């Protein structure tokens with residue numbers, strides 16, 4: 001079962017989800033403290049984690065039966081761990097002219113096969129929650145294979161090459177990655193990415209561990225800090 005059904009997404013509209021890494025269990029190279037899938041064994045190997053033909057058949061059926069706005073790679077883990085993601089993007093484009101969106105934690109963009117695959121999608125939503133190594137480790141709990149500097153460089157390189165919509169996502173966790181110093185560093189880095197839009201998120205669904213959240217006044221102060229220092233659209237979700 002690779003099709004997740006339709007989610008009414010505030011930023012994407014009616015989004016039909018396709019999961020090509022998990023289905024039954026979370027498969028990810030990070031254990032973000034806010035992950036709604038909970039904690040799992042870290043996996044960083046790229047592999048074939050879905051049956052292409054079965055997934056395409058399920059998708060075709062879902063597309064025939066539903067009106068949607070976008071097909072989104074999402075689900076129980078990091079979709080770019082599936083080495084065939086480029087084949088899936090091409091396959092979806094043969095079935096529909098609706099945009100294809102990839103939500104990614106940005107950790108595999110330094111691999112040519114993933115970089116080139118994502119260039120073919122219409123929307124990419126990469127995330128980065130901190131550019132400070134210690135805070136990154138605290139908030140995202142990455143596999144030891146993941147190097148933050150490599151991630152940062154590959155995200156800049158991708159944004160320069162990509163012609164689709166790039167919605168960069170930052171998730172802020174109260175008291176963890178929102179110090180003034182961290183936010184200033186993050187803003188300077190985000191300027192180098194120059195995305196179509198920056199999306200600021202806070203903990204929304206049930207996180208992997210209990211976390212504090214912001215009141216309206218607190219998050220507005222942070223939101224304005226991003227808005228006042230960036231020339232592109234910043235949205236708060």
Ligand code: SF4
Pocket residue numbers: 028029030031032034035036037076077078105
């Ligand atoms: S990258 Fe996504 S799937 Fe992986 S741990 Fe973080 S929130 Fe969960």
